[in-house]
């Protein structure tokens with residue numbers, strides 16, 4: 577995929593530096609070539625020798641080393657790169673980048689750089705939330721620096737929270753995306769994901785148990801394949817997927833507005849579990865319990881069908897529209913009828929009866945209904961299913977005239 581593209585990888589001094597070794601390995605598997613700079617701190621966590629052995633080229637560490645500068649000056653290191661990747665990016669190096677400091681080889685190379693920059697932050701969760709770090713990251717983003725991660729989870733310091741280095745493969749995929757590789761390069765994709773919340777009053781809502789895992793995984797897989805992705809996401813516990821523009825909404829009406837705003841798109845995947853109804857009127861104040869009184873009656877109104885709206889024939893209809901059908905019985909039959917009714921190209925039908933554990937679970941099992949019939953896919957992780965769907969999309973759109 578990344579054949580011959582050159583990445584200057586800067587490894588800063590964080591405990592996650594060991595994962596940079598895997599970034600090199602996975603990147604090389606995908607055809608990327610690496611030159612490496614280790615900061616002084618980075619070299620405390622991984623040795624120049626292990627980095628160089630995996631990269632197949634020397635790791636540079638010292639700004640004022642005469643041999644290093646003679647062999648490969650800091651200017652040439654960046655000029656000869658197609659992308660500069662900082663992984664892990666520590667709070668310190670992020671601050672140096674934001675403020676233009678240049679007191680070692682890594683920061684000097686970054687200041688002399690005119691190539692795209694991708695950073696993968698990694699640090700303690702409280703540090704990551706610190707307004708100073710957030711302001712520095714915002715400054716870098718405003719200058720066009722792309723970030724991947726950090727993710728949530730157990731941190732090396734024993735605490736739990738946001739701050740984990742993104743997974744090595746996600747970092748490599750983000751790099752490939754910037755380098756402009758991938759079968760969906762040049763295409764725009766729109767994905768809806770998660771549940772919608774329909775307000776009853778300022779504190780109560782009607783919602784559902786959708787986790788958003790499948791839709792978010794699809795958005796990320798589309799982005800990894802080079803598409804420019806807008807994800808319109810209902811409330812979920814998930815972080816924003818790497819490489820996507822994520823628009824956070826709550827209600828079906830907001831989801832429809834967010835989706836329409838992202839058009840035109842080449843691909844639309846409706847993976848959200850949109851609430852079919854909403855309270856006809858949202859109470860302006862929290863509804864009061866009246867002792868001994870009857871419970872309130874909530875009148876419902878029908879929500880717009882986002883999939884059917886976007887899939888309807890018209891100049892803005894995406895070239896490929898994919899819907900989901902969550903069924904508990906006669907899965908293929910019901911989904912086939914739904915495909916016709918909603919005028920979408922494909923329907924991914926899944927059995928969500930309680931015993932399957934699909935809702936909120938890590939796996940999914942679908943039948944893919946197209947104009948030519950139904951294909952049964954094996955049970956797959958939601959990430960794997962997303963990759964397989966994206967491969968099918970790439971294959972289908974490859975032959976269609978743009």
Ligand code: C5P
Nearest residue numbers: 846847848850880881882883899900901
């Ligand atoms: O009609 P049903 O809800 O079973 O259809 C499911 C498919 O339609 C999913 O792809 C879902 O994202 C989409 N949908 C929608 N807007 C609605 C209801 C469903 O986009 N209001």
